[in-house]
Amino acid sequence: MASRLADSSFLFMGPQQRPIKPHRFQPLKSPGLYYLKWKSLPPTRIKHQRCLIPLRRITTVRAVAVPVAPSPADSSPTPAESAEYRKQLSESYGFKQIGEPLPENVALKDIVATLPKKVFEIDDVKAWKSVLISVTSYALGLFMISKAAWYLLPLAWAWTGDCNHRGHDCAHKSFSKNKLVEDIVGTLAFLPLIYPYEPWRFKHDQHHAKTNMLSEDTAWHPVWREEFDSSPVLRNAIVYGYGPLRPWMLMWHFDVKKFRPNEVKRVKISLACVIAFMAIGWPLIIYKTGIMGWIKFWLMPWLGYHFWMSTFTMVHHTAPHIPFKYSDEWNAAQAQLNGTVHCDYPRWIEILCHHINVHIPHHISPRIPSYNLLAAHQSLRENWGKYLNEATWNWRLMKTILTTCHVYNKEQNYIAFDELAPEESYPITILKKVMPDYA
Structure with a gap:
């Protein structure tokens, strides 16, 4: 099941409250668990007069996406997300198709x-x-x-x-x-x-x-x-x-x-x-x-x-x-x-x-x-x-x-x-x- 990050970008805030451009994450396929690769920062040093967190040159970070409680607006996966998830399961298990859950009211x-x-x-x-x-x-x-x-x-x-x-x-x-x-x-x-x-x-x-x-x-x-x-x-x-x-x-x-x-x-x-x-x-x-x-x-x-x-x-x-x-x-x-x-x-x-x-x-x-x-x-x-x-x-x-x-x-x-x-x-x-x- 798709995990969600509490915030899809990490922001380093200086005194002017200007965000550094967020870096892209690349999920590896695995239901319920994602390993995230942080693209390397530019080789030039980033300078701020005052910074809440000391910055260092970072090349690669490996992190686990921890599921968090979704908001009501996104509590359920979209049909496209569900279909993609079932497709991945089908390939993993050796199926041609894994069916959608049958509604409870069907007898x-x-x-x-x-x-x-x-x-x-x-x-x-x-x-x-x-x-x-x-x-x-x-x-x-x-x-x-x-x-x-x-x-x-x-x-x-x-x-x-x-x-x-x-x-x-x-x-x-x-x-x-x-x-x-x-x-x-x-x-x-x-x-x-x-x-x-x-x-x-x-x-x-x-x-x-x-x-x-x-x-x-x-x-x-x-x-x-x-x-x-x-x-x-x-x-x-x-x-x-x-x-x-x-x-x-x-x-x-x-x-x-x-x-x-x-x-x-x-x-x-x-x-x-x-x-x-x-x-x-x-x-x-x-x-x-x-x-x-x-x-x-x-x-x-x-x-x-x-x-x-x-x-x-x-x-x-x-x-x-x-x-x-x-x-x-x-x-x-x-x-x-x-x-x-x-x-x-x-x-x-x-x-x-x-x-x-x-x-x-x-x-x-x-x-x-x-x-x-x-x-x-x-x-x-x-x-x-x-x-x-x-x-x-x-x-x-x-x-x-x-x-x-x-x-x-x-x-x-x-x-x-x-x-x-x-x-x-x-x-x-x-x-x-x-x-x-x-x-």
């Missing part, structure tokens, strides 16, 4: 009302076409794994892991008008992932209902300072988990006690399906291909899937300027429109994951089928474009998330681990050194 229903009705329509042909794409792509991935040279296996694993996203629409009840069909397709789609469909659906619905709400959001959220300070062992685990291991961190959905009584029956059915798949599927894979085959054909694609899902989830809701709020301060429209990020990935990734990274309309209404997300996003751009956060995937974006967005702070949103415990945050220091920084 989520106001945003939903601007979307075309057709984007909510379920098209069975398009839905089953997307299933065909997922099944075919997964089969192709397994074929590539079986034939690829060892140095091409990571690409094959990444491809195969990105194919397992078809259950998402089923979980949001936007796949079919027949809810039994949705549950069957969703359960089958989740089985290779060892994810119980119903527990994931319940927790994921909570993420959509409480996006960026402290303690309530079930996706990625900031670390609590109390957790970070509680013990050295936990602190080290958190630093690794939110740093270099974050793209592979898994969410656990096997604890029945975490669900409401009316959800437990469906949760247990999903758990039984997953256990049956593990009890039958894993031995068959090992019988046909051996332990190395199990690692090659199941474990590595599974880790690939978690890499994509964790990375997608991080990018969608995590940035230094996106706040998490307590429930009494939380605003649904701000969280879903201002607190969600649209991120463009390479075309092949978008096709395989069914455009889940067109994420803002997905949070405005999870009932929009995946094949309609592009049309819905275009509508949001036309009606709410200046409020949207948009990015194209790049290394600076990932570096910002992995090295900055750590511990919750109400004023700053996040404090990085290495600011709180630099001697114990060497994984973050290493990431800062080795990760590329280009956008």
Whole structure:
């Protein structure tokens, strides 16, 4: 935020009260803090008969601009100043655009009302076409794994892991008008992932209902300072988990006690399906291909899937300027429109994951089928474009998330681990050194 000097020029006053010509200051770009360079005074000596302050020849002064309370007339930045500040933040964080704050009086229903009705329509042909794409792509991935040279296996694993996203629409009840069909397709789609469909659906619905709400959001959220300070062992685990291991961190959905009584029956059915798949599927894979085959054909694609899902989830809701709020301060429209990020990935990734990274309309209404997300996003751009956060995937974006967005702070949103415990945050220091920084 732009800091202001109490007086933009320093005046040396002699007895005649005539000011010396003020010198220009050059601010270096940094939000909230400015380093000021005083241009060198002329080499000739300045003479005054009487001077309140003895003058000396000064070449360079380095000073910090200290914010002062602004007058009512200039308490708010101009639109041009706000736009320039957001532009600087965008460049710094790796965004294409950081949106303006959404006004408090805008409700989520106001945003939903601007979307075309057709984007909510379920098209069975398009839905089953997307299933065909997922099944075919997964089969192709397994074929590539079986034939690829060892140095091409990571690409094959990444491809195969990105194919397992078809259950998402089923979980949001936007796949079919027949809810039994949705549950069957969703359960089958989740089985290779060892994810119980119903527990994931319940927790994921909570993420959509409480996006960026402290303690309530079930996706990625900031670390609590109390957790970070509680013990050295936990602190080290958190630093690794939110740093270099974050793209592979898994969410656990096997604890029945975490669900409401009316959800437990469906949760247990999903758990039984997953256990049956593990009890039958894993031995068959090992019988046909051996332990190395199990690692090659199941474990590595599974880790690939978690890499994509964790990375997608991080990018969608995590940035230094996106706040998490307590429930009494939380605003649904701000969280879903201002607190969600649209991120463009390479075309092949978008096709395989069914455009889940067109994420803002997905949070405005999870009932929009995946094949309609592009049309819905275009509508949001036309009606709410200046409020949207948009990015194209790049290394600076990932570096910002992995090295900055750590511990919750109400004023700053996040404090990085290495600011709180630099001697114990060497994984973050290493990431800062080795990760590329280009956008």
